[in-house]
Amino acid sequence: MTGADVGRVDVVAPLAVTGPVLLACLVLVIGRWAPRPVVDALALVGAAALACCGGLLVAATSPGDAVTWLGGWAPAPGTHPVGIALVADPAAGLLVLLVGTLAAGGLLFSWRYFASVEARFQALVLLFCAGMTGFVLAGDLFTMLVFFELMGAVAYALAAYKIEEPRSLQGGLTFGVVNSLGAYLALCGVGVLYARTGQLNLAFLGETLAGAPPDGPAVVGVVLVLVGWLVKAAAVPFHFWLADAHAVAPTPVCVLFSGVMAPLGVYGVARVTAVVAPGVGTLAPVLVVVGTVTAVLGTVLCVVQRNLKRLLAYSTIAHVGLFLIGAADGGSRTWLVYLAGHAGVKAALFLLVGVLLARFGSVDEIDLHGAARTGRAPDRLTGALFLLAGLALAGLPPVGAGLGKAALEESVPGVLVPVVVGVSVVTAAAVLRAGLRVFLGVGPRPERRVDPERTSGEGEEREMSGRFERVPTTMLAAPTLLLAAAVVVGTLPLVGRVGAAAGERLADGTAYRASVLGPAHEAVPVEPVAWHLSGVVTGLGTTVAAVVLALVVLLSGRVPARRRRPVRRAVGRIVLGLERLHSGHVGDYVAWLLFGAAVIGIAVAAPTLG
Amino acid sequence: MTLTAVAWTVAGWLVVVGALGIVRSRNLVQTVVALSVAQSGTYVLLIAAGFQRGATVPILGAGGAGSTPVVDPLVQALVLTDIVVSATVTALLLALTVQIAKRHGTVDPDELRALRG
Numbered sequence: 017m018t019g020a021d022v023g024r025v026d027v028v029a030p031l032a033v034t035g036p037v038l039l040a041c042l043v044l045v046i047g048r049w050a051p052r053p054v055v056d057a058l059a060l061v062g063a064a065a066l067a068c069c070g071g072l073l074v075a076a077t078s079p080g081d082a083v084t085w086l087g088g089w090a091p092a093p094g095t096h097p098v099g100i101a102l103v104a105d106p107a108a109g110l111l112v113l114l115v116g117t118l119a120a121g122g123l124l125f126s127w128r129y130f131a132s133v134e135a136r137f138q139a140l141v142l143l144f145c146a147g148m149t150g151f152v153l154a155g156d157l158f159t160m161l162v163f164f165e166l167m168g169a170v171a172y173a174l175a176a177y178k179i180e181e182p183r184s185l186q187g188g189l190t191f192g193v194v195n196s197l198g199a200y201l202a203l204c205g206v207g208v209l210y211a212r213t214g215q216l217n218l219a220f221l222g223e224t225l226a227g228a229p230p231d232g233p234a235v236v237g238v239v240l241v242l243v244g245w246l247v248k249a250a251a252v253p254f255h256f257w258l259a260d261a262h263a264v265a266p267t268p269v270c271v272l273f274s275g276v277m278a279p280l281g282v283y284g285v286a287r288v289t290a291v292v293a294p295g296v297g298t299l300a301p302v303l304v305v306v307g308t309v310t311a312v313l314g315t316v317l318c319v320v321q322r323n324l325k326r327l328l329a330y331s332t333i334a335h336v337g338l339f340l341i342g343a344a345d346g347g348s349r350t351w352l353v354y355l356a357g358h359a360g361v362k363a364a365l366f367l368l369v370g371v372l373l374a375r376f377g378s379v380d381e382i383d384l385h386g387a388a389r390t391g392r393a394p395d396r397l398t399g400a401l402f403l404l405a406g407l408a409l410a411g412l413p414p415v416g417a418g419l420g421k422a423a424l425e426e427s428v429p430g431v432l433v434p435v436v437v438g439v440s441v442v443t444a445a446a447v448l449r450a451g452l453r454v455f456l457g458v459g460p461r462p463e464r465r466v467d468p469e470r471t472s473g474e475g476e477e478r479e480m481s482g483r484f485e486r487v488p489t490t491m492l493a494a495p496t497l498l499l500a501a502a503v504v505v506g507t508l509p510l511v512g513r514v515g516a517a518a519g520e521r522l523a524d525g526t527a528y529r530a531s532v533l534g535p536a537h538e539a540v541p542v543e544p545v546a547w548h549l550s551g552v553v554t555g556l557g558t559t560v561a562a563v564v565l566a567l568v569v570l571l572s573g574r575v576p577a578r579r580r581r582p583v584r585r586a587v588g589r590i591v592l593g594l595e596r597l598h599s600g601h602v603g604d605y606v607a608w609l610l611f612g613a614a615v616i617g618i619a620v621a622a623p624t625l626g
Numbered sequence: 627m628t629l630t631a632v633a634w635t636v637a638g639w640l641v642v643v644g645a646l647g648i649v650r651s652r653n654l655v656q657t658v659v660a661l662s663v664a665q666s667g668t669y670v671l672l673i674a675a676g677f678q679r680g681a682t683v684p685i686l687g688a689g690g691a692g693s694t695p696v697v698d699p700l701v702q703a704l705v706l707t708d709i710v711v712s713a714t715v716t717a718l719l720l721a722l723t724v725q726i727a728k729r730h731g732t733v734d735p736d737e738l739r740a741l742r743g
Contacts, residue, residue, distance in 0.1 A: 158704055165711045176722055182729040183740040189722045193661055196715050203668045211675035260741045471741050600741035603649040610645055
């Protein structure tokens with residue numbers, strides 16, 4: 017790597033973490049007297065600049081990883097590091113780019129969204145961004161954990177932002193307790209690994225552990241850290257908090273939660289597994305099983321929701337399961353592209369639900385039957401975008417989500433292909449069903465009924481004063497731009513090339529260790545992720561299948577809440593049982609967390625340690 | 627049992643007891659405090675990881691460490707960071723609990739029925 021590149025990363029990487037924090041402070045200070053558009057513009061420019069930082073990092077690190085020792089605390093050769101390293105590689109750069117882009121989309125949307133928003137909201141969003149970029153750039157475990165907790169603490173506050181609404185308080189508290197406990201388990205893991213090796217830096221830690229076959233403390237430490245990251249990734253059985261938090265958080269925040277915060281858990285798992293624990297052979301199969309269960313459960317629960325935000329949240333859980341499968345088993349080249357494409361599409365969908373909430377004061381699919389069929393141009397545009405995003409979720413070429421799905425299908429083992437296809441088709445069908453019902457009034461009007469087992473979408477506090485008769489341009493511009501970004505992910509060959517290289521290097525722990533410990537490996541060229549004929553054909557096939565499935569469900573007049581036929585009764589009872597497990601009770605969720613940690617621990621440790 | 631073994635056992639015990647406290651809790655204030663109990667387990671664990679018998683506090687004078695060994699100062703820095711994080715999270719969660727008491731009229735998690743399914 018040339019000196020110029022290192023010099024640039026030396027500035028850009030710390031700036032990507034500290035910049036948003038400083039800007040958040042500035043926004044808070046001037047927010048007391050500056051007019052609202054100034055504050056909004058400042059935060060928006062900051063988020064866009066963060067995205068540019070991500071782009072610069074990707075460009076500068078394509079020849080090799082760049083290591084920055086903060087404060088000049090680089091270890092002398094042969095000594096233990098005391099300082100903190102930021103390690104930038106293309107995967108980290110790509111995720112910083114994604115964080116900046118989604119934050120800019122969310123802030124653009126909230127330009128006119130919150131009626132009485134103070135600068136607090138923008139400051140929290142910027143701090144949240146800093147937590148996420150710190151997490152991806154940190155080169156040692158404890159710094160990762162500190163940023164993990166910063167990201168968490170800000171996220172709890174954002175989830176419970178509407179503090180007058182009972183629901184959002186409950187969701188925020190559950191989110192906070194479950195994620196904090198996950199972070200403490202990860203901290204225990206960090207402590208155990210430190211006691212075993214005397215290292216916190218990922219590369220030094222991996223180097224120390226690589227010398228010997230995995231022993232008890234090493235395996236226990238790694239499993240505890242991974243459990244912490246899996247709680248954030250909302251893998252089953254740690255997923256309970258996600259739907260609650262998404263259903264209650266303000267819409268612009270859902271964009272960041274769903275698009276990048278939950279997938280960052282998968283990033284953490286991939287990073288730690290590759291660098292620290294390459295010798296633990298049972299990790300990958302266990303993660304594939306966890307990912308598969310997550311994908312299936314997320315899909316099943318997605319279909320039965322009537323609250324649109326919860327529907328999208330469960331779809332995110334299903335897709336995170338796919339990312340976990342990809343990261344753990346053969347899809348390392350492809351899953352980051354899928355992540356980027358999915359983020360754009362899912363972010364647009366959440367924002368469009370936000371538009372519905374602003375216009376009609378509800379996010380309930382049954383309530384809103386045909387409500388958006390007003391014939392006005394902005395409502396038509398909202399509907400068109402919503403349905404287009406639904407088709408994109410199913411894998412419609414040339415949108416990025418479809419490219420990622422097609423590439424993931426090619427790279428995972430054959431038995432897992434039905435899972436990938438099933439998640440795409442069924443979650444997209446659920447989105448299309450909701451879209452057709454709300455925007456076109458397709459199908460018989462379902463009877464309204466109070467549903468004790470499910471969260472409806474009524475009674476959600478409006479996020480601005482009064483009903484919006486006209487949708488502000490910024491509110492429609494944000495989802496349009498994000499959807500366009502997803503199309504760019506799918507069509508620009510550069511993205512496929514960078515995404516593939518980033519994913520491969522994320523999975524290559526040896527090269528990561530070499531770049532920190534020196535001498536760095538030369539980056540090897542990777543086959544880019546691109547459209548193949550088979551991918552285009554299956555993408556079109558899954559899109560058609562999703563549309564047909566949605567229409568069949570709608571025209572047969574079946575409401576999610578009703579199951580009449582005896583054949584379906586058994587299935588219905590199982591699904592109802594699954595729904596009842598999601599009780600909204602924080603104690604139940606923590607019990608599942610402990611159970612899941614124990615099962616994963618035993619499954620990983622028993623074969624390794626004999 | 628050596629001192630280290632006792633410390634590790636106490637650390638594990640605190641984490642598990644704190645987590646079980648959240649599971650069994652009938653009051654959200656208790657839930658938040660139980661979360662803090664679980665976190666105190668991590669303090670004990672980190673301090674135990676850096677402990678050395680016969681070593682002194684890691685406060686070094688201008689003349690350097692001298693001949694007395696000191697316990698690992700790094701873990702103590704980690705614990706301090708951890709305490710700061712814990713204070714933030716606990717304060718935030720307690721504030722949410724106060725607000726829940728106002729809006730739901732209860733702090734019993736069994737009575738919170740706004741989100742399900």
